[in-house]
Amino acid sequence: MTDPTPQASAQELEIQFINVSKAFNGRSVLSDLNLAIPKRQSIVILGRSGSGKSVMLKHITGALHPDRGQVLVKGRKPDRALMESIGVLFQQGALFDSMKVWENITFSLRDVEGWNARQAREFAIYLLEQVDLAADVADKYPRDLSGGMAKRVALARAVSTRPEILLCDEPTTGLDPVSGLVIDTLIRRLVDQFNMTCLTITHDLASAQRIADRLVLLADGRIAWDGAPADFATTDNSAVVAYRRAVSQTHV
Amino acid sequence: MSVLGFVGWIGYRSLGFLGAIGHFTLFMSMAISQTLTPPYRPRRILSACLDLALLSLPVVGLTAIFSGMVLVLQSYTGFARISAESAIPQVVVVSLTRELGPVLAGLMIAGRVGAAIAAELGTMRVSDQIEAMQAMIKDPISYLVVPRLIAGVIAMPILVLVADTIGVMGGYMVAVYRLGFNSASYLNATFEFLEFYDVVSGLVKAAVFGFIVTVVGAYKGYYASSGAQGVGRATTSAVVLSAILILVSNYLITEAFFNR
Numbered sequence: 001m002t003d004p005t006p007q008a009s010a011q012e013l014e015i016q017f018i019n020v021s022k023a024f025n026g027r028s029v030l031s032d033l034n035l036a037i038p039k040r041q042s043i044v045i046l047g048r049s050g051s052g053k054s055v056m057l058k059h060i061t062g063a064l065h066p067d068r069g070q071v072l073v074k075g076r077k078p079d080r081a082l083m084e085s086i087g088v089l090f091q092q093g094a095l096f097d098s099m100k101v102w103e104n105i106t107f108s109l110r111d112v113e114g115w116n117a118r119q120a121r122e123f124a125i126y127l128l129e130q131v132d133l134a135a136d137v138a139d140k141y142p143r144d145l146s147g148g149m150a151k152r153v154a155l156a157r158a159v160s161t162r163p164e165i166l167l168c169d170e171p172t173t174g175l176d177p178v179s180g181l182v183i184d185t186l187i188r189r190l191v192d193q194f195n196m197t198c199l200t201i202t203h204d205l206a207s208a209q210r211i212a213d214r215l216v217l218l219a220d221g222r223i224a225w226d227g228a229p230a231d232f233a234t235t236d237n238s239a240v241v242a243y244r245r246a247v248s249q250t251h252v
Numbered sequence: 253m254s255v256l257g258f259v260g261w262i263g264y265r266s267l268g269f270l271g272a273i274g275h276f277t278l279f280m281s282m283a284i285s286q287t288l289t290p291p292y293r294p295r296r297i298l299s300a301c302l303d304l305a306l307l308s309l310p311v312v313g314l315t316a317i318f319s320g321m322v323l324v325l326q327s328y329t330g331f332a333r334i335s336a337e338s339a340i341p342q343v344v345v346v347s348l349t350r351e352l353g354p355v356l357a358g359l360m361i362a363g364r365v366g367a368a369i370a371a372e373l374g375t376m377r378v379s380d381q382i383e384a385m386q387a388m389i390k391d392p393i394s395y396l397v398v399p400r401l402i403a404g405v406i407a408m409p410i411l412v413l414v415a416d417t418i419g420v421m422g423g424y425m426v427a428v429y430r431l432g433f434n435s436a437s438y439l440n441a442t443f444e445f446l447e448f449y450d451v452v453s454g455l456v457k458a459a460v461f462g463f464i465v466t467v468v469g470a471y472k473g474y475y476a477s478s479g480a481q482g483v484g485r486a487t488t489s490a491v492v493l494s495a496i497l498i499l500v501s502n503y504l505i506t507e508a509f510f511n512r
C-alpha cells in the first residue's frame with residue numbers, strides 16, 4: 001500500500017493538504033487527500049492526465065477552494081497577501097503577449113518598487129542572466145521566443161519577487177529533451193540558490209528525478225505513493241507499477 | 253408528462269438565462285467598482301482611447317460619409333414628390349446626429365473594437381495569462397478591462413462627433429454637386445435648425461454604446477472557454493450581443509429624449 005511518509009512533523013511545514021476533497025459536477029477529483037510539505041523541500045507530483053494535479057496546485061494559489069478539509073500555506077488559508085510569497089510557472093508559460101520580456105519579468109515589481117523603466121529593465125536583465133539568457137532577449141516580445149526560451153523567461157518572472165514557494169505546472173511538457181533538461185537544471189539551481197520550497201507537477205519521470213527531493217504519486221484522488229525519487233523505479237506499490245506501465249506504453 | 257416536460261424545459265432555460273444575466277451583471281459591477289477605485293491608469297486609458305479611435309476612424313468615417321450621401325438622395329426622391337426639397341438639410345443633419353451617426357458607429361465599433369477586445373482577452377484567458385496576472389496579485393479586471401471601458405465611454409462620443417461632421421459633409425457634397433442645391437443656403441439650413449438636444453442625445457447614445465461594446469467584449473473574452481474554438485465563440489457572441497444591446501438601448505434612449 002502506501003510507503004511510510006518521511007517524518008515531516010519535526011520540520012516547519014510550508015504547505016499542508018488536510019483531508020482535502022474536491023468534486024466537479026458530482027465527479028470526485030480529490031478525495032480525502034493528505035500531504036504535508038516542509039520548508040525548502042522540492043517535491044514532485046506525478047499522476048496520470050486528469051488525476052487532479054493542476055487542481056491540487058490551484059488550491060495552493062487560492063484559485064480553487066476545497067469542498068471539505070483544508071489547504072494551509074504557512075499555516076494560513078491562501079489569500080492575496082500569501083500570493084506575494086508564491087511564484088508560479090504556468091504550463092504554457094503564460095507570458096503576456098502584449099509586453100516585452102523585461103516588462104513581463106518585472107510586471108509585479110514596478111508598482112511595488114517604484115522603479116522607472118530603465119531600473120526595471122536592468123533588473124530584468126539580471127534575472128535573465130540567472131536563467132542563462134542574454135541581455136538582448138529583454139527587448140523581445142514573447143512571440144519571438146522559442147518554446148524553451150519562453151519557459152526560461154517565465155521562470156525568471158516566477159522568481160522575480162524572490163518567492164519562498166515556487167509552483168511549476170509541467171515545466172517541461174512540450175519541450176524537446178535538451179530544453180527540458182535545461183529547465184530542470186535551472187529550477188533545481190534556483191530552488192537551491194533562493195532557498196525556495198518547490199512543488200512541481202510533471203508527466204516526465206526523468207525530469208522528476210532531476211528536480212525532486214521527494215516524489216509523490218497522485219491516483220484516485222489521493223496520494224498513492226510517497227517516497228524518495230530513487231525508490232520510485234523499484235517499488236512494488238501497485239499504483240506506481242500501473243503508472244510506470246502506462247508511462248512506458250505512451251513512450252513506445 | 254410531455255407538457256410537464258415542456259414546462260420544466262422552459263423553467264430550466266429561464267433559470268439559465270437569469271443566471272447568465274446575473275453573471276454578466278456581476279462582471280459589470282466589478283468593472284464599474286474598479287473604475288471608481290485607484291489605481292487609475294492614465295497611460296493605459298490614453299492608449300486604449302487612441303486604439304479605439306484610430307482603429308475605427310477609417311471605417312466609421314466611410315460609413316458616415318456614405319450614409320450622409322445616400323440619405324440626401326433618398327430624401328430627395330421622397331420630398332420632391334411633395335415639393336419639400338428645402339427640408340432635406342434639416343432631415344439629414346437630424347437623422348445623422350440623433351440616430352445614424354451613433355448607431356452605425358456603434359455597430360461598426362462592435363465589429364471592430366468589441367471583437368478585438370474579446371479575442372485578446374479570450375486568448376489571454378485560454379493561455380492562462382489572466383490566471384498568471386491574478387497569481388501576480390494584479391487584478392486583471394482593473395488592469396485589462398477598466399482602461400478599455402473608460403476609453404469606450406470617452407472616445408466613442410468624440411468619434412461620433414467626427415462621424416456626424418463627415419456624414420453632413422457627404423450629404424452636402426451630393427446635395428450641391430449632384431442635385432444642384434445652393435451651397436450657402438444648404439449649410440445655413442443645416443445649422444439653423446440643428447438643436448442642442450439633437451447633438452446631446454446622439455452623444456449620450458455614443459457613450460452608452462461605447463460602454464456596451466467594451467464591457468460585452470471584455471466579458472465574453474474574460475470568460476472564454478478553453479481552446480481556439482472558445483476564443484472564436486467569444487468573439488462572435490461579443491459582436492452579436494453588443495449589436496442587440498445597442499439596438500435595444502438605442503430605442504430606450506430615444507424614448508427618453510423623445511420630443512426634446
Ligand SMILES: Nc1ncnc2c1ncn2[C@@H]1O[C@H](COP(=O)(O)OP(=O)(O)OP(=O)(O)O)[C@@H](O)[C@H]1O
Pocket residue numbers: 024029047048049050051052053054055056
Ligand atoms: N474548473 C474546473 N471545472 C470543472 N472541472 C474541472 C475544473 N478543473 C479541473 N476539472 C476536472 O478535474 C479533473 C482533473 O483535472 P486536472 O487539470 O487537475 O488534471 P491534471 O492531473 O492536471 O491533468 P493533466 O496532466 O492533463 O494536466 C479533470 O477531469 C478536469 O476535467
Ligand SMILES: [Mg+2]
Pocket residue numbers: 053054055169
Ligand atoms: Mg494539469
